[in-house]
Amino acid sequence: MKKGKKRVLQEKKICKTYSRRIWTAGVFLLLFLITAVWNPRAVKAADKLEINKDYSLVVEKSSDSFLYEFTVPTAGNISIKIKNADPVGDGQIGASLYDSNNLLIIDRHSGANVELPVYSTDGNRTFYLKVTGSFDIDHTNFNLSIGFVPTKDWETEGNDSIKTADTITAGKKWYGTINAVNDPCDYFKFKLGSNKKVRITFGPKEVAGDWHIWSVSLFDSKNQSVRIYDDNVTKSYDCYLKKGTYYLKVENPLGVKNIPYALSIKESAFKLVKPTITSIQAVGKQGLLSNWIELNPIRIKNQGDATGYTVKVARKKNMKGVLGTQDVDCKDTNTKKQVTLNAHITVLKSYYVQVRSYVEDAFGVKIYGEYGSVKCKTLKESVYAKLAK
Numbered sequence: 001m002k003k004g005k006k007r008v009l010q011e012k013k014i015c016k017t018y019s020r021r022i023w024t025a026g027v028f029l030l031l032f033l034i035t036a037v038w039n040p041r042a043v044k045a046a047d048k049l050e051i052n053k054d055y056s057l058v059v060e061k062s063s064d065s066f067l068y069e070f071t072v073p074t075a076g077n078i079s080i081k082i083k084n085a086d087p088v089g090d091g092q093i094g095a096s097l098y099d100s101n102n103l104l105i106i107d108r109h110s111g112a113n114v115e116l117p118v119y120s121t122d123g124n125r126t127f128y129l130k131v132t133g134s135f136d137i138d139h140t141n142f143n144l145s146i147g148f149v150p151t152k153d154w155e156t157e158g159n160d161s162i163k164t165a166d167t168i169t170a171g172k173k174w175y176g177t178i179n180a181v182n183d184p185c186d187y188f189k190f191k192l193g194s195n196k197k198v199r200i201t202f203g204p205k206e207v208a209g210d211w212h213i214w215s216v217s218l219f220d221s222k223n224q225s226v227r228i229y230d231d232n233v234t235k236s237y238d239c240y241l242k243k244g245t246y247y248l249k250v251e252n253p254l255g256v257k258n259i260p261y262a263l264s265i266k267e268s269a270f271k272l273v274k275p276t277i278t279s280i281q282a283v284g285k286q287g288l289l290s291n292w293i294e295l296n297p298i299r300i301k302n303q304g305d306a307t308g309y310t311v312k313v314a315r316k317k318n319m320k321g322v323l324g325t326q327d328v329d330c331k332d333t334n335t336k337k338q339v340t341l342n343a344h345i346t347v348l349k350s351y352y353v354q355v356r357s358y359v360e361d362a363f364g365v366k367i368y369g370e371y372g373s374v375k376c377k378t379l380k381e382s383v384y385a386k387l388a389k
Contacts, residue, residue: 051148059140062133074123076150080116083143091140100126110134122156155186162247165189170267175205177260178252186250190265194243197270203234205260219247224363239362272369273304275355280377284387291387292344299338306357311341314352317374347387350378
């Protein structure tokens, strides 16, 4: 009896094991069938077409479906057109584009005449064009062409991450577009071999429109970012950047797709020369508990770039015994020619002042030059005597 029960249990265990295997195999078979239906690569009957060649296509009925394969040799722009060739025919057709990894690139467009948005790609890539009948099809004739223009100034998909960013250089225009599906953004990369003043110009390739709106962000290698563009017209953004690698991210926040844009970068050198202090005015202030001095204004001669100055005040000519150091931006009442240092400074007979220029990069980081020569400011004896009490 014990041996019989043990044998029954073993048979049940074997049955369960086979049942699980059959169920698993069924699931994989179902997934395979679904993939075969929806996956363009699974269709072995894909006809190979050549680029830049015209073809005739006869669609017998609305349920007809065709799959075409083509390859592009180099980087360039793909343009696909399908036109109803019947003079009085009203038949409509639909078309969509996939890449070799079965990723839908351009979703279905339909009509009597279909023109898919231009798609930019790098070289040696294979694509699949799916064509299906739509409405009023009854032995309708269509003309099909896959145009391809090699180019080196367009983006190449998929450049939708920093790792896959297209490398661009200064001094020429670069073009791109946000495609209809699976193309959330475009990334571009540029390198600076030294500190530079950079002008980034962005805008529509041809004409602006109320809904043709993009956003552009500038990134550095530390993933710091700043939004530099939100508009639908061509504009330029000027900034100072340190030596290094930078990225531009192009987005269309309103979801408007397939509108070409143009992008360009201009680089120029900048100099942070040693500024010269031409004059210093000292203003004495009296308070209830103490008196102090304000250096206001400090006039500066500077032949180089500057978005601000560092002003250092010390007790001695060798700049020892520092009384204060302050960064002053060249905005509001401060300019490249004159700054105001409103810090409260201890009343002394003489002060020694030194200035250096700086520029602030796009991320708020300051790039400093060298300090210029020391300028001395001595108070009048009567002023000093009054304040030193």
